[in-house]
Structures are given as C-alpha cells and as structure tokens.
Amino acid sequence: MKPFIPALLLLAMSSAQAAPIAMEDQSQLKVPGVQAAPQFVPPAESELPDNAFGKMVREGHALFVDTRRLMPEAVGNGMNCSNCHLDQGRLAHSAPMWGAYPMYPAYRKKNDKVNTYAERIQGCFQFSMNGKPPAADSPQMTALATYAYWLSTKAPTGVEIAGRGYPEVPQPEGGYDFKRGQQVYGEQCAICHGDNGEGQKVAGDYVMPPLWGKDSYNWGAGMHRINTAASFIKYNMPLGKPGSLSDQQAWDVAAWVNRHERPQDPRLVEGSIEKTRVKFHANDGVNLYGQKVEGVLIGQGAGS
C-alpha cells in the first residue's frame, strides 16, 4: 500500500502542470460557402433510450451546454461548448457535432498526422476554453464524445455533409475596417456582449459570453481568425437573426472583436510572440496575432 502514495502524489503533481498541447495544429480546415441546403436532422431527445447509453448522452449534453459550471477544472475562461456550437451542437452552419464527429479520426496532410475526435475536443478545451483538457479516457470526454456520436446518428462517415462547420464568407474586396466594425458592434452586439466585449453575468455565471479579455477564447482558438469569426457571425449572430448582417459588416465586426487582447496562445514559442506568429499564425487564415495595429503589437495576452 505504502509505495502507492508517492506514486499517486507524483501523478497528481504532474497533472497540475501545464498540459501538453493535444492538437498543436489548430489551423483552419476549409469549409466551402453554402452550396446545398442542410438536410441532416439529428435525433430528438425524446428518442433517447432509458438505459446506460441514454444516461451518458444526457451527461454529455449537460457538459456541452453548461461546460464552465460543470467542469471548472477544465475551463479557464467564461465559455461553454454551446457558445460556438448553437442549439446544443445541433444547428446547421454553427459547426454542429453531427458535421464534425463523423469526420474523425482525421488525417492532416500538412503535418502528416492523424487526430482523433478526443484530441479535437482537447484542442477546444485548450484554446476556445483556455483551459486544461480532460484526458482522452476520462468520463467527461467519453460523455462528450457519446453525445456527439448520438447527434450524428445516421450521418455518413467521412463525408463533408451540408451544414457542417461555419460556411466561408469571402473576404470583401476592400478588406475590413475597424471603425465600421466598431459601429456594427455598438449597434448590434453590445446589448448582449457589453460595450467592452465583457459579456454579461448573472450571479457570477456568464449568460452572454465575453468576446475578448481574460475570460474569452485565447489567441490559439479558431475563432481568433477574422475569417472564421466573420463566418460564425454571418450565419449565427445576432442570436435569432442570422444572415441579417452583410458580408462586409460580418468581416468588419469580426475584425473589431479580434483586434482586442485575449489570453495568450498556449503554444507560445520560447516566450516570443514573433516566433509564435511565424510558426502558428502566419499561414492560418486572416488573423492579427503578432501584427501591429495602430502602432500596438497584438497578441500580448490578457490576464490569466
């Protein structure tokens, strides 16, 4: 019995240290613009069986929509899975789980690696939720994966199904403009997300997620790309009014949001923003990390 204790302590200590990056390459997977109307319909909750499988799906669902409150050890900011994947991971054009799960394990030519679905979720925890990912074989990961598997019931495997991801919104010819973006933000977004992107809380818990600052997604999250945020915004925001912004407005406001500081990229190379930019950001869509905007270096990180 005795020798176990130091071993356990050692384990506990090592897990307290910064977790290794599960999925280093977070660069964009291309999702084409809307071509075909989404046809896939995920199963209804009423169809869930009353057995261990149904129970696990329900657990995964709970973690998905209330991630921060239920997994405080894994989430380092104010975000939940359902903040970026609307309608509990069901909504087409909102990176639904039924469009993602059947695409794993995924091969990436870029680094000649195969990534599992668990690694992809770990990436979400490390970047979008700026936290420490649950282990691939942990009960939480199993529940989250089971929920995604169930949502994908009858979806084809390895097929880029219509409605997956956030459809690409082409960059306007004239690029984007921070001033116009600030105006769109003030008129359309601030009512929920606050004048300074701080989100809104009730009794200490976020109801509307922060878009920048220490409690938002970090500089490694896919959403830090202006093109990705523009796609998400165009097809999902303002809540209940998707498609109400023009492509130009979506790009402008995405640029305004993503010029603000947020937690540092956990892949920071030798403490150098420039080295991190070259290695991870230079060839990853449209983003401002490591660049100067109005004389100020972007990517310095916010709080902790």
Add this chain to the structure above:
Amino acid sequence: MTPFRRVVIGSLLILAWPTAQAADGQKVFTQGGANPAAMACLGCHGPDGKGIAAAGFPRLAGLPAGYLSKQLHDWRNGSRKQPVMEPLAKALTEDEIKAVSAYLASLPADPAGHLWRQQIADDPTTRMALYGDWSRQIPGCVQCHGPGGGGVGEHFPPLAGQPASYLVAQLNAWRDGSRSNDPNQLMVGVAKAMTDDEIKAVAEFFARSASQEVTP
C-alpha cells in the same frame, strides 16, 4: 419587514441624491407624482410592487431601473402602447421617472426558479424555454432572459414572477405592433414565430417558475 426596508431604502436614496432634484421614488410609488394624472403605482402593481396576477398587472419590484425608465419613456414616445400607462407616463416628470425606477429596482423580488440549460427538456414547453426552436429562429427564452428567466442586465427583463396574462399580452403586442420598443427588434421576430398555444404555455411556465422552487 418589507415596509420598513422600503422606508430605509427610500430614505437612503433621498440622502444620496442632490437636494436640487430630489424626486422621491417611494412617494411616487405610494402617492403618485406631482401631477395628479401620474397615479400611484401601488394601486395596480400591488403594495409590494410584485404585481396583481389575477388582473394581469405586471411585477415591477426588482426590475432593472434602466428597463423601467425606458418603458416609461417609450409610453411617452408611442413605441409602447397601453391606454392606462401612456397618459400616466406623460404626467411624470423626468426626475420622477428616474426616482421611481430606482426605487422599484430596489424592491425585493422572489428569486427565479432553478432552471439551467444543462437540464434535458422532456416536454415541448420546457424545450421552448430552454432551447427555443431554431428551425424557426427562436432562441430559448433563458438564453437572453437568464437562468430561470430571472433577467439579465438592463435590457433583458425577468420573466419569472410575471403574471402569465401579462406575458401573453406582451408577446401579442409585439405581434400586432402595439409594442415595438424592443432593442434591435429582438422580440418581434421571436413573438411572430411562436404559435398562440406556445405563447400561452411558455407564459404559464415562467409565471409558475418563480412561485415554486424547483430543485435541480
């Protein structure tokens, strides 16, 4: 305890404000404004400001001051219509609006029920309240109005503790255009996408949720 607390809060508010504009929020609530057409709130909204459910008169207690003040201004400018409140709002002075809004916001309200999005919605009404129906672009009520419908910030008022008939009337007012004061037209589209039955059911859902404590 409640009347005493009201007196304390009321006097604190008076003390805190410059005497030059010291409209008395509590006095407006209990006795009305300086203009006799500005009738006392408690006549219809109840001595505790929690509304009179049987008559469909809404709860004002604990609503955000900014929201209350905006509604009074909106009755003045016609973006919200209601035959009793329009003349009343016009009879209040700016100072009185400010004072009575702050006073009402300070009144204690029943806590909203425990209703978190992690719950699986087993019936269509709970599903509407928690998750909405995205095939019709209806977000779940609690996504903007907060857990349990307890309200979020200045712009998203509590639904919990409001009489069902008041909530039904508001959703119908957005549908027929007699209420058009929602910021960014966030409610108009939602109200128009809902059916009569859904409106009734979800109104009763929130009217209930404050009165009975639901254990998660």
